[in-house]
Amino acid sequence: MEKAAKRSGTPEGFRESLKKATTEMLVLFLLRRRPMYTYEMMSEIEALSQGVITFNTLYLTIHRLQDFGYVEEQGKVVSEDNRVRLYFAIAPKGEGYLNDLIREYRQYTGTVDRILGLTEGGKGA
Numbered sequence: 001m002e003k004a005a006k007r008s009g010t011p012e013g014f015r016e017s018l019k020k021a022t023t024e025m026l027v028l029f030l031l032r033r034r035p036m037y038t039y040e041m042m043s044e045i046e047a048l049s050q051g052v053i054t055f056n057t058l059y060l061t062i063h064r065l066q067d068f069g070y071v072e073e074q075g076k077v078v079s080e081d082n083r084v085r086l087y088f089a090i091a092p093k094g095e096g097y098l099n100d101l102i103r104e105y106r107q108y109t110g111t112v113d114r115i116l117g118l119t120e121g122g123k124g125a
Contacts, residue, residue, distance in 0.1 A: 019053060023061050025105060026053070028070065028098040031090040035074040038062060038086070062088060070094030 007013035030041050042055045065071035066088075074089040090098065 019055075022105065023055075023058070024065060024070075025098065025101040027058060027061055027065065028090055028094050028101070031071060031088060032095070032098060035087045035089040037077075037088070065094065068093075068097075070097050 007016060026045055027041055030036055030044055036044070038058050041058055046054050062071060066073075070091055070093055071088050072091045074087040077085045077087065079085065
């Protein structure tokens with residue numbers, strides 16, 4: 001609890017909140033492109049964001065998306081060193097959810113951008 005309190009009211013805390021709010025959208029977006037395993041998704045997000053967005057795990061997000069029927073297990077591959085990789089794919093229901101998330105995200109961030117643009121042109125932030 002103390003650690004969370006220290007982050008609240010900081011740019012790092014704000015970034016963490018943004019990350020939590022967009023995780024499902026990012027995962028579904030990647031899975032729309034192709035089936036992936038969890039570590040691959042984490043690596044892809046880190047690469048696409050040039051290291052700005054990183055995750056320690058995505059298992060809770062994947063399980064939550066599975067529970068809602070947005071993601072489904074696509075297959076299982078055992079590597080040469082006996083590591084099991086579960087591949088996930090976006091489900092048809094997840095396609096609609098992703099479209100809704102993107103629409104909401106763009107509307108919200110576009111509105112915030114307009115508000116900030118108004119303040120920057122006037123008295124400034």
